[in-house]
Amino acid sequence: MPILIVEDESRTAQELRSGLERSGFEAVVTESGEAALGMPQLTAFEAMVVDVMLPGISGLELVKRLRETGSRVPVLFLSARGGLEDRLLGLEMGGDDYLAKPYSILEVVARLHVLTRRAGRDHSERVEVADLLWEPEARRITRSGHRIDLGPKEYAIMSLLLQNRGKVVPRRQLIQAAWGLEGTVDTNAVDAQILRLRRKVDDPFPVKLLRTLRGVGLMLDLDASR
Ligand code: CA
Numbered sequence: 576m577p578i579l580i581v582e583d584e585s586r587t588a589q590e591l592r593s594g595l596e597r598s599g600f601e602a603v604v605t606e607s608g609e610a611a612l613g614m615p616q617l618t619a620f621e622a623m624v625v626d627v628m629l630p631g632i633s634g635l636e637l638v639k640r641l642r643e644t645g646s647r648v649p650v651l652f653l654s655a656r657g658g659l660e661d662r663l664l665g666l667e668m669g670g671d672d673y674l675a676k677p678y679s680i681l682e683v684v685a686r687l688h689v690l691t692r693r694a695g696r697d698h699s700e701r702v703e704v705a706d707l708l709w710e711p712e713a714r715r716i717t718r719s720g721h722r723i724d725l726g727p728k729e730y731a732i733m734s735l736l737l738q739n740r741g742k743v744v745p746r747r748q749l750i751q752a753a754w755g756l757e758g759t760v761d762t763n764a765v766d767a768q769i770l771r772l773r774r775k776v777d778d779p780f781p782v783k784l785l786r787t788l789r790g791v792g793l794m795l796d797l798d799a800s801r
Contacts, residue, residue: 576621576711576734577601578687581611581637582653583629591624594680600687601714606630608637615755618646619731621711622691624683627654627665635668642669649690653678702737705782705797709737718780728753729772736785736795745792769793 578600582588588604595602603620605611609631611623625634632640638650650672652665657675665673671693672686702709706719716723716733725733731752735744746765753768754760769787777783786794 576619576714577603579611579614579617579620579623580604581606581608581623581629581634582626583607584626587626590680591683595624595684595687598684599712600684608632608634608640611637612640613755615753616727616731617641617755618644618648619734619752620648622649622651622687622694624651624653624687625670627652627656627661635665635670638669647694649687649694651683651686651690653683702740704737704740704784704795706780707776707784709733716776718776721779723775725772725775728768729775732768732772732793733776733795736793740795741797743788743792743794747792749793 578595580588580591580595580602582591582604583606585606588606592602592604600621605614606629608629611617623638625638627634629637634652634654638652641648641650650670652670652673653676654661654665654673655676657673662673662675671690674682674686702711708717709715711734714730716725716730732749735748735752749769750760750765769785773785777785782797784795784797786796788794
């Protein structure tokens with residue numbers, strides 16, 4: 576899962592992105608807090624690097640609103656102001672760490688490693704269920720060695736199911752992961768999405784992994800029967 580960079584200065588943003596990519600992270604850049612909040616996959620990011628001083632809502636306000644939705648995605652604040660008060664405010668607003676500019680990209684990477692590990696999203700993680708292999712770092716899901724090409728919504732749903740394998744994931748959570756915070760999605764659209772996912776993940780393979788619990792949610796399990 577990629578790291579989201581929220582930074583309005585494009586040169587800084589590009590430097591951050593290439594620095595993260597050199598260290599094996601995948602990174603996505605957005606320029607404002609409003610744009611970040613509008614991203615459907617916002618809660619699925621592995622972590623966020625957020626500039627405090629943004630046009631429109633500040634980085635602090637962005638993270639405050641994000642936390643109000645219940646999201647616990649790790650957040651590293653970057654700020655030109657490194658005074659104690661600013662740092663404390665950043666942590667109080669829901670940030671997990673705070674770096675003052677100028678910073679070294681190596682330090683950004685090191686702190687992100689700590690944050691993602693602490694969040695149980697370690698990069699070296701691999702998850703195997705029957706013949707399915709999930710490599711979050713490479714954002715790759717394969718079955719019997721065949722890569723399964725998933726769209727962003729399908730990948731978000733699969734990631735959530737894999738993180739909760741063997742447990743029922745309520746529809747509400749699936750919708751939030753795939754469509755974002757608001758969760759007002761036509762029920763037919765959700766069913767259609769799940770059907771497409773099943774066609775890709777289960778239909779070509781003898782062992783079925785996805786199980787629908789009608790009116791409740793979806794579960795990924797070793798012995799899923801239809
Ligand atoms: Ca800025």
